[in-house]
Amino acid sequence: MTTEHVERTATAWRQLTEWLRVHAPTSHASILSPATEAEIEEAEGHLRHYCGYGFPPELVALWTMAGGVQQLDIDEYDEEGEVDTGRFLPHGLLLTPSQSIRPRLAGFDRQGNDYWEGAQWAAPFGNYSEAADTGLYLSADGLGKWSSYEGMFMEEPLYPSIAAYLEAVNRTLGEGPADLMGRKVPGIVYGCLIWQDPQRPRLDETFADWRPVH
Template sequence: MSKSNSEAADVTSAWARVEDWLREYAPTSHASILPPATEAEIEEAESQLRHHCGYGFPPELVALWRVAGGVRQLDIDEYDEEGEVGTGQFLPHGLLLTPAQSIRPRLAGFDYQGKDYWEGAQWAAPFGNYSEATDTGLYLSATGLGKWSSYEGMFMGEPLYPSIAAYLEAVGRTLVEGPAERMGSDVPGIVYGCLIWQDPQSPRLDETAADWRPVH
């Protein structure tokens, strides 16, 4: 099996474990997963990335989009009056972006004169803190998966995981086996049928905090 085929198998297997868990324990989050992205959607986004940056999407990311094209926010206002709970925010560090959403952070580094504020770094943004994905999220480069932000200048941290598959495998093991703190201070919990990660000592949920229950 070639390296690209192996990467595709690894990421789809890791995603399936997370999706199976969501289907059983967090059905609202599971329902927020979009169908597989079409080849046209992937090719359109990749053509823009190649035009501006000179490179395309990593095969591992394309393999993930071929089983899950991103996520959407479902309306659960009858339970969540403050709109705090993001049904698609079931992963730590960010939500899975669509192909079109994923190129925004990288292309935002080019101003009208074509200057690249990311200084030629080659990366894609599989995950963002929200669908517009222009402030922070997780990048994927040849060195792995790490955090990026543009809050106070452009910043790319050291890789946290060697691949998307390794990241999703860690998510799956945390959900199924524990411990809750396997991936850091944010731990998984359920509220209104949604998987939400937060630090119990400093919860990000406010009005709905009392309804959140940790998985472990």
């Protein structure tokens, strides 16, 4: 990734977090402090040891602004169903450095064989903090979907970079249309930005309180 990608990532992330601060304060509060150099180096050390490469600069730049997300308790949580305060991106959670390498390193057996045939990627975004089954990978080719339900499967990249992905998120939130990034559209519930398909809502118990951004 070029210096331009790093700068664009930083600009897009700042724009997104400012939008969250104004429109989805609970989601904004779920963002962790920047990852420390030691946290990034420890995770990258494991990645280099097993895979022979480190993190893309664009991803490191993102972690120096936000080290991941956390789940916050909200008053409505117990009675109205689960609302993941950190799931403010259309493809899940921003993972911490250590969380992001788990699925990649899980591809090695005890003999050191790599079932994923050396594919270079990290999982910066995941459906769950364990990052065990699906999410978005980042490789030299861009940002795309991966899953491991029936063996490792990587779809073609959706976006050329994290910067392009975050810029698309910002365009969707600011200008629209709501379905610019697919069937899931952004909405607010209990101060959280949550993306879901209105025809097949994930938040069944809270859908009545969910309000689309557009």
